Amino acid sequence: MNARSLFIPATLFLVLAFLIGPFLIIVAASFSAGETLAFPPQGFSLRWIAKVFTVDSFRASFAMSMFLAVGGTAAALVLGIPASYALSRYRLPGAEIVRTIVSLPIIVPGIIVGLALLRYVVVPFGVGITPALFLAHTALILPYAVRVVSASLDNLRSDIEEAAVLLGSSRMGAFFRVVMPNIKGGILSAFILGFVTSFNQVPVSLFLSGPGVRTLPVDMIAYMEIVFDPSVAALSSLLAFLSIGIVFAAERFLGFSRYV
Amino acid sequence: MFQNRAEALALVLPAALFAAAVFLVPVVILLSDGFRDPTGGFSLAAYIEFFSSPLNQAVFLRTLKLGAMVTVVSAVIGYAAAFAIVGLTPTMKGRMTGLVVLPLMISPVARTYAWIVILGRTGIVNQAFQALGISDAPLRILFSETAIFIGLLQLFLPLMVISLISALENMPKDAVPAARVLGANWFQVFWKVILPLTREGLVIGGTLVFTGSLTAYITPAILGGSKVLMLETLMYQQVSVANNFVAASVIAFILIVMSFAANILLKRVATARNKVRSAK
Numbered sequence A: 001m002n003a004r005s006l007f008i009p010a011t012l013f014l015v016l017a018f019l020i021g022p023f024l025i026i027v028a029a030s031f032s033a034g035e036t037l038a039f040p041p042q043g044f045s046l047r048w049i050a051k052v053f054t055v056d057s058f059r060a061s062f063a064m065s066m067f068l069a070v071g072g073t074a075a076a077l078v079l080g081i082p083a084s085y086a087l088s089r090y091r092l093p094g095a096e097i098v099r100t101i102v103s104l105p106i107i108v109p110g111i112i113v114g115l116a117l118l119r120y121v122v123v124p125f126g127v128g129i130t131p132a133l134f135l136a137h138t139a140l141i142l143p144y145a146v147r148v149v150s151a152s153l154d155n156l157r158s159d160i161e162e163a164a165v166l167l168g169s170s171r172m173g174a175f176f177r178v179v180m181p182n183i184k185g186g187i188l189s190a191f192i193l194g195f196v197t198s199f200n201q202v203p204v205s206l207f208l209s210g211p212g213v214r215t216l217p218v219d220m221i222a223y224m225e226i227v228f229d230p231s232v233a234a235l236s237s238l239l240a241f242l243s244i245g246i247v248f249a250a251e252r253f254l255g256f257s258r259y260v
Numbered sequence B: 001m002f003q004n005r006a007e008a009l010a011l012v013l014p015a016a017l018f019a020a021a022v023f024l025v026p027v028v029i030l031l032s033d034g035f036r037d038p039t040g041g042f043s044l045a046a047y048i049e050f051f052s053s054p055l056n057q058a059v060f061l062r063t064l065k066l067g068a069m070v071t072v073v074s075a076v077i078g079y080a081a082a083f084a085i086v087g088l089t090p091t092m093k094g095r096m097t098g099l100v101v102l103p104l105m106i107s108p109v110a111r112t113y114a115w116i117v118i119l120g121r122t123g124i125v126n127q128a129f130q131a132l133g134i135s136d137a138p139l140r141i142l143f144s145e146t147a148i149f150i151g152l153l154q155l156f157l158p159l160m161v162i163s164l165i166s167a168l169e170n171m172p173k174d175a176v177p178a179a180r181v182l183g184a185n186w187f188q189v190f191w192k193v194i195l196p197l198t199r200e201g202l203v204i205g206g207t208l209v210f211t212g213s214l215t216a217y218i219t220p221a222i223l224g225g226s227k228v229l230m231l232e233t234l235m236y237q238q239v240s241v242a243n244n245f246v247a248a249s250v251i252a253f254i255l256i257v258m259s260f261a262a263n264i265l266l267k268r269v270a271t272a273r274n275k276v277r278s279a280k
Helices: A005-029 A045-050 A055-091 A096-106 A108-124 A130-152 A159-166 A171-200 A216-226 A230-254 B005-033 B045-052 B054-087 B089-104 B108-118 B124-131 B145-169 B175-181 B186-197 B198-213 B218-224 B231-240 B245-279
Strands: none
Touching: A005 B054, A005 B108, A005 B186, A045 B218, A045 B245, A055 A171, A055 A216, A055 B045, A096 A130, A096 B005, A096 B186, A096 B245, A108 A130, A108 B005, A108 B245, A130 A216, A130 B005, A130 B054, A159 A171, A171 A230, A171 B231, A216 A230, A216 B108, A216 B145, A216 B198, A216 B218, A216 B231, A230 B005, A230 B045, A230 B108, B005 B245, B045 B054, B045 B108, B045 B245, B054 B089, B054 B145, B054 B198, B089 B145, B108 B124, B108 B145, B108 B218, B124 B231, B145 B218, B186 B198, B198 B245, B218 B231
């Protein structure tokens, strides 16, 4: 073998080992039988996987994260689909301004959004912790919803709905019976992207979390600062397999990567 | 295109008003805090105070330094990885790209946590070092700039690799063979042919990696601890420990200026590329 034919496999091996190796180590560590987080794992057991389900704070924060990811994404789509439709189908003065306002939360670091919301919305208007987190996550997902739905609307020819309107359908009817069925894949992709973004989000939730009300990743960080056992590793592996599963299913059935 | 303006506004206003109320207005007020003196007039005193503290200077410079280092190193590794992947058969290329992207789907908390197991006092690296006799006592690798650097590199490298893969694929197929035939060595081929032809991909990947590193919170929080701070962790401390909202506003403004600058650069390059495409 000469140097060049070795270059490709060696490079790929090293890069993938660096990118994926740590994750495999976490998975291995979560099956450890020992008391502390270690690799190589001491023995084999499912005790830490089982423990994850018995920690009360994990259960509560998991429920909170699920609620924010599902509810926030749904709310972002309810706001984002009509906006994307107007931006792609209507001649609208100031369309660029709207597009910028709606997409800014992607560029601005989440910790700033969280602090600003806390200081100037949550405290002055007395908003509760859960509604505050819900508002923040919706604002964060909105740009993704608008971007993905806009992309699939732009790929759909607009003359089919004009034809529907000419043939006597109302504008609303044309949207729900002609446009919606054609952008279903885009909407579902936006939902999955929004869900994963919200579920993994930490900085936005930092300042907004309150006593006993936390999102799962924030709770995991708090837990690992106090307890050095493999349960966070076990939880991380479970979550990783969950999100990889969701994205794979989405790619297989929807062609997810076409939209994102 | 529909012309009915009232209809269009009714569709767009809920989203725009929501984003303005929940995001834009609060953030603008927060940023203005840093520019006001106690009487409400304009003042740069908070900025002068922030930058006159040696601790803050160190954090600011460390953030820039780590951002730059992660970007440069990810570009070097990224080119090697992208070359290796682009040269594969289509099936293998798809699989390898999938494996590179895979970590992006895993929670950053989980990905960062893995480094505690690897770099900790009893971690794999220290075990190996002691077994090989490189060091007698466990080295302190966690809670250092090195740990943050490794964590950030692992977090953002996939973005660089994907950008460079698509840049290399869009390169004219015969450019490299032509340069070789004309007598260029591999160094010249890279410097004079590949780099200029993949510049856009490099800038896009670099911007994503750089802004990502500057505004990372999880990695410095877990791998840097409470002593080795970056701008985001310093901002968190200023609010939650020191209760200093003015300093937090100053840091927020610095972070936003840096992200916007990188983003504008990205847009510039993207439009320049579209112009080249449409000119063809």
